[in-house]
Amino acid sequence: MLTILFDGVAYGMLLFILAVGLAVTMGLMNFINLAHGAFAMVGGYITVLLMQKMGVPFLWCLPLSFLGAAALGAALEVTLYRRLYGKPHLDQVLFSIGLVFMAVAATDYFIGSTLQIMQLPDFLKGRTELWMESPFALGMGHYRLFIIAVCAALTLALQLVLSKTRFGSRLRAAVDDQRVAAGLGINVNIVFLTTFAMGSGLAGLGGALGAEVLGLDPTFPLKFMVYFLIVVAVGGTTTITGPLLAALLLGIADVAGKYYIPKMGAFTVYCLMIAILIWRPQGLFSRGSK
Secondary structure, three states, X not given: OHHHHHHHHHHHXXXXXXXXXXXXXXXXXXXXXXXXXXXXXXXXXXXXXHXXXXXXOXXXXXXXXXHHHHHHXXXXXXXXXXXXXXXXXXXXXXXXXXXXXXXXXXXXXXXOOOOOOOOOOHHHOOEEEEOOOOOOOEEEEHHHHHXXXXXXXXXXXXXXXXXXXXXXXXXXXXXXOHHHHXXXXXXXXXXXXXXXXXXXXXHHHHHHHHXXXXXXXXXXXXXXXXXXXXXXXXXXXXXXXXXXXXXXXXXXHHHHHHHHOHHHOXXXXXXXXXXXXXHOOOOOOXXXXX
């Protein structure tokens, strides 16, 4: 039981890092970016290719995956995404879903459709087992423990940046009223560029961390798009805490459902999502929910 809970928490923390950038762009920038999973895929492929082709250590690949996805996000924000701010949501959805299919096709053409295998360093392999003779046996995979630690640190850092720093204040001001923010001397374009790049970088880091757990192939953005949207829909987009708790709930429900009712697969998660959204259409943790 505790092992299932532990694996569910690790899976949920990974989903949060993968989806938090989407929550930020939807909640704070009012932009629906369904291509968010493509940035996660970029981070995963950066890590795998650097390790396979150049022998770069895994821990060095993580910041490089963040920087690579952030740089790509910044370039696309300046050249493409910025033109869609303020446009109808349907235009944003069609544009971003088109980018997803382009990313899938380009990855399949240049890299191939083979599922990528990532070799973890020795210290992240193995498993620690506690109380194995009791009903509360706990088996902790070292890599999943590493994922929990990294994602928890990133969550705290992100919460501090958005709520306690001048940048977070400027971002909220730019979202509330761009004209007033610009009149106060805030460079709205730079604020949005930085926010989009950080969200893309976090997705890339999540893709690097999740390549071993989730698997990595060109269809990655399509396979996990629904999961990202569930995290954002259930958790709401007004806080960071909401998507975090929603991701943990999703991770635990998914792992437990596949363990206890394997024939139902992810059906348990979809049923839970539908029930929650019928109960609270604006999300469990949205300030606007009643």
